Amino acid sequence: MITLQIPATSANLGAGFDSLGLALSMYNQVEMEEYDGISIQSTDDVAVPQDETNLIYTSAKRIYDLCGKPFKGLKIVQTNRIPMTRGLGSSSACIIAGILGANHMLGNPFTPDDLVNMAAYIEGHPDNTTPALMGGIVTAVFDTQKVYWVKQEVDSHLKFVAMIPDFELSTELARKRLPAQVSHKDAVFNLSRAALFSASLLSGKYENLKVATCDRLHQPYRKDLIKGYADVVQAAYRLDAYGVYISGAGPTIMAIVDEKNTLFPLQIRHQLDALGLQGWRVEEMHIDNQGARVME
Numbered sequence: 371m372i373t374l375q376i377p378a379t380s381a382n383l384g385a386g387f388d389s390l391g392l393a394l395s396m397y398n399q400v401e402m403e404e405y406d407g408i409s410i411q412s413t414d415d416v417a418v419p420q421d422e423t424n425l426i427y428t429s430a431k432r433i434y435d436l437c438g439k440p441f442k443g444l445k446i447v448q449t450n451r452i453p454m455t456r457g458l459g460s461s462s463a464c465i466i467a468g469i470l471g472a473n474h475m476l477g478n479p480f481t482p483d484d485l486v487n488m489a490a491y492i493e494g495h496p497d498n499t500t501p502a503l504m505g506g507i508v509t510a511v512f513d514t515q516k517v518y519w520v521k522q523e524v525d526s527h528l529k530f531v532a533m534i535p536d537f538e539l540s541t542e543l544a545r546k547r548l549p550a551q552v553s554h555k556d557a558v559f560n561l562s563r564a565a566l567f568s569a570s571l572l573s574g575k576y577e578n579l580k581v582a583t584c585d586r587l588h589q590p591y592r593k594d595l596i597k598g599y600a601d602v603v604q605a606a607y608r609l610d611a612y613g614v615y616i617s618g619a620g621p622t623i624m625a626i627v628d629e630k631n632t633l634f635p636l637q638i639r640h641q642l643d644a645l646g647l648q649g650w651r652v653e654e655m656h657i658d659n660q661g662a663r664v665m666e
């Protein structure tokens with residue numbers, strides 16, 4: 371059995387729609403071995419597909435098929451700490467577990483670059499899959515079948531506080547809300563802020579993050595899918611968050627907070643309760659600079 375650990379991810383980061391993402395210190399664990407058939411279990415009460423539709427399984431099989439290696443089946447044991455369908459990269463974590471685990475069991479025929487491309491191809495966009503595999507903050511462009519990407523390690527004094535709603539929101543549904551066209555003005559609004567975000571995060575100019583997380587490509591169209599959105603964002607800024615944005619396709623709302631702001635998680639919990647959002651979870655995380663790993 372090999373053991374894999376795969377981080378949660380937060381994509382878009384405000385203005386960097388489909389192109390920026392970072393890895394976080396919340397991990398799924400997957401144990402895996404070759405097996406004559408299919409055996410898929412969870413160590414927790416999260417229901418996962420136990421047949422050949424399981425995303426870890428299908429992603430691993432793809433690697434065997436691409437290598438032309440016979441594939442008899444897999445035994446998989448999943449520990450699912452990343453909440454599903456909440457904008458924290460749970461699907462990407464499954465894809466990365468499958469391809470990284472299979473690649474390892476086959477003696478690493480594919481390079482990390484190959485795996486980045488395969489993961490983005492399976493998922494459709496690279497902004498969750500690439501940081502899940504590589505860690506850090508990733509800038510990624512999926513251009514005609516190939517991902518052009520840069521990973522940067524972040525030595526930050528920040529924490530990422532996720533406010534995770536008690537309802538799911540599928541990426542497919544959230545993407546259907548997006549307009550087919552945007553104005554030149556809105557395009558410029560976003561590209562300038564996406565660039566500002568990376569430069570500010572990496573240089574420590576955190577006071578820029580409030581402006582840098584503003585966006586006109588997806589958040590204005592998705593916010594109505596998240597009950598309480600405006601109140602939660604306002605509450606987080608009142609508690610001195612540097613930046614607040616919809617994580618991935620949502621519904622999680624992420625606050626970027628100074629490490630020294632120790633009261634933030636407790637205070638935002640109280641605010642959520644006061645807003646009638648008792649079912650929401652609050653999770654405090656940091657940037658993971660390592661990415662997915664095989665632990666043996």
Ligand code: HSE
Binds near residue numbers: 381389
């Ligand atoms: N960037 C995607 C979206 C989600 O916002 O729809 C993560 O891949």
